Amino acid sequence: MRPFRSIALLVAAVPALAFAQGAAPAQPPAAPGPDATAPASPSPAEPPERQRTERAAPAVPQSSPEAAPARPSAPATPDEDDTGSTPSSQSTEAQAPAATAPADAPVLDSGEAPRTTDAQQQRLVNGAPLYNPNVNVHIVQKKRFADEGKHELVLYPAVVQVNGKFTNHAGTALHYVYHLQENFALQVGGQYNWYSDESDFNLELIDKVREQAQAASSLLLQWGAHAGVEVTPLYGKFAFFNNSLAQFSVVLSGGAGIGKTRHLIRPEVANEVEGQTYQVPARFGDTGNKFLGEVGGGFRVQFGESYAIRLEVRDLIYTARVDKVDGCNLADFEALEAARAANQPFDGLNLSGSCKVAKFDGVDPKTKKNYREDIILGRDLVAEPSSDVLNNVSFYAGFSVLF
């Protein structure tokens, strides 16, 4: 009788051992990620070609159901391609009792798992009863952090132009995003370029071959403000060196707004007066506000529920037509230049109302630079009115807080 019991126990142990092999990969130690069941890895005895991309069958408990450490209502994701999620699955899952089940719950095979006829458990989500553990058609997984209804404040400390041929820009941007839905948000934002100047390439052309970009092509953007929408069509996750998991989404944005532009009138020069040399900083002329379009795309990597890092490329598109500098048109500059040549005051000149004549008159007390000398440079900018559509493509690196 005793040998019989031992043999019976050993026989009973075989499926348990088989389960141990099969279920073990589904619950690796210290696996904080949201991944659900992963299939077993190929055995070393298998051919190499098979090992490379083996997609083994889900673990199948052969013994009694109580051997499986999963709750019957736990969401099962038997396929290893358990990437991302749909918003609907996220929102509905939160209401289900199964939401408290461990994410690493193993798979129950349809042949062995308990069958349910409960209406709630048979409820269809994306065309399949998500809460039924027998269902193994879901290849996406629940999204760890829901965006819907959240506010997001994004600070981009570094915004650097990456396509600067004739211009260089660097600045800081601040955006506010309201996530209307999981994949759709409204955004408003502003950007201030604390550095905007002509590029070294443009200065090289001026210095070596006496050529320079047309005024419209080298227009500088001082600041911009826009409003628009943002969509997140793709969602995924990645592991860095297999150690830490991060959720990310691809964000695409578009919007419109307004931007203030300026143009370099005179680069930094040295001014010699009565044997003393003064460094005169570069002078820029106001070229007015322009309509601004914005399109962009990038990645948002989320850390925890409230923080994210954003890496994006955005194109600020603005029409550039330079026919006025500091409000003065060509006729104004011609009149100013004539008065300057005759050494006459500017008071009685018939200038357009927008012309800021004071900017081209007088002497800077600090640098002793006579502003009248800049009239000819301003006139050159508008002598041949130029127009262009500029693409200011910049790399945005920032972080955001969700609340």
Added chain:
Amino acid sequence: MKARTLRVFAALSLSLTALGAAAQEDGVLDTAVVRNRLYKPAGHPELSLSVGLPVQTHLTAHYFFDVGLAYNLFDTFALEARAGYAASRHTGLARSISESFLDREDKRVTDELEDMWRMGLHGVVGARWAPIYGKISLVADIPVHFQTYLWAGGGLTNLKRQSVIQCTQVVDRAAGVCDNRTDVTDRGSATENYWVKESRVAPVVSAALGFRFFIKEQHGIRLELRDWIFKDSYRVNLLRDDWEAGKATGEPAGSPGLTHLVQFDLGYTFSF
């Protein structure tokens, strides 16, 4: 009876533990956070083809056609040899400068422009480090597996340079003609030009940030942002009278800096 049962359960527990350990030794258990990489390139060679387009053009534009052979030492690390040819041209801006500068006789002394060397044949050897493996969901139900990698390496390249400043035989100064065209208005009719030309072979360094998207078992698509870097070289203090007389003029620039050719590469990878 109770003791016997305990012994049996103890034996069963030990068996389970032992098998679990064996499974771990065999690599059955995967401790990765993103578990069970669907694609494990370790130990496999791969062949890749890529086309590179310029991200930004100033005076030159390059179009790269490369073939690469790589061996994946680990899932995250590979060695790769790349070779290919870069078709290149002067941009419209460079042509415009060359034509207008012929007639700018007030500028008698000048320097050559920077970053005018154009790559041709090239070959590099480098290392690819892919610490990031991830999955992304395309149109909800199609998961795409990818790696993000950094690439760095070096090699040699053939370089050529054609000046847009030094014309040794001015044909028509006002029209900016420095070639043997038969029709002044038809640049294409020229078979030879008289701009100063140079060529050399130089070391080149390449670095890239890229994504590799796996497609089934053996195929992959690669998207890269790649920078080709080599030392620039040009002459300064050129005298117009000398170069227009066909004489060598000026001296090499003291610190010419580095030329960067930033490309967007689109590639296909076949893994053996």
